[in-house]
Amino acid sequence: MIKGFIFDLDGVIVDTAKYHYLAWKSLANSLGFDLSEEENEQLKGVSRVESLEYILKLGKVTLSDNEKSKFLYSKNDQYINLLDELSSDDILPGIMNLLDEIKNAKMGLALGSASKNSKPILSKLGILEMFDFISDGNSTSKSKPDPEVFYIAAKGIGLNPSDCVVVEDSIKGLEAAKTGGFMSIGLGDAKVLANSDATFESLEGITLTKIQNLYKS
Ligand code: B16
Ligand code: MG
16 A cells, blocks of 8 residues: 655656756766767766766766866756746646645655755745655765665655655666665656656656556556
8 A cells, every 4th residue: 555655856846857967968068078868868866976977987088086076066056057947837747736635645755866956946846845754865875776765765754665656757766666665656758667667758647546546456
């Protein structure tokens, strides 16, 4: 029986994934190479530091620790600037309805995101207070596909992994959910997201009852 939900942030609640991509692409361009959308898929759910390492490897660029820190700072700066206009209008289709249903059913609701910017983003969207617990890049030491971020989230809402549904848009996040023993819903292309119990293009029209029925059959 489902007792709680753990939502990923970027690409699930809000389409900030496109802003991460723009900021990383401009960083790569400034170092003399490009970053394709396909390559960017590998960065979804991956921490800021590990994303930079991945991009530098792609471009065969070596930087000192000091230079890396500067690039990490400027990438985040650019990303935050892109988020400037973010508002509740940017919440992805179906999310508000599902969050309301989860709250009305008195189920646990947690965030499980790699982002260190999760609280200001949820705040801009006007939904921070709906969450019973926030597990994000500020509280974890291991990146997805390690299940740590979801374990912390489940513990934070007093539930076992097997009682929680993880909602994720990334390959690595769904792998983390599977390894951790969580139920999972993938959002995106079913061919790319092979690790989920069920995959939908978006949460539009996906009700709590529909998700509960998934696990009855
Ligand atoms: P930040 P999620 C992840 O968030 C993003 O998918 C990933 O692209 C990003 O690098 C990571 O957060 C760190 O974000 O730079 O804001 O700390 O999808 O796990 O919600
Ligand atoms: Mg994501």
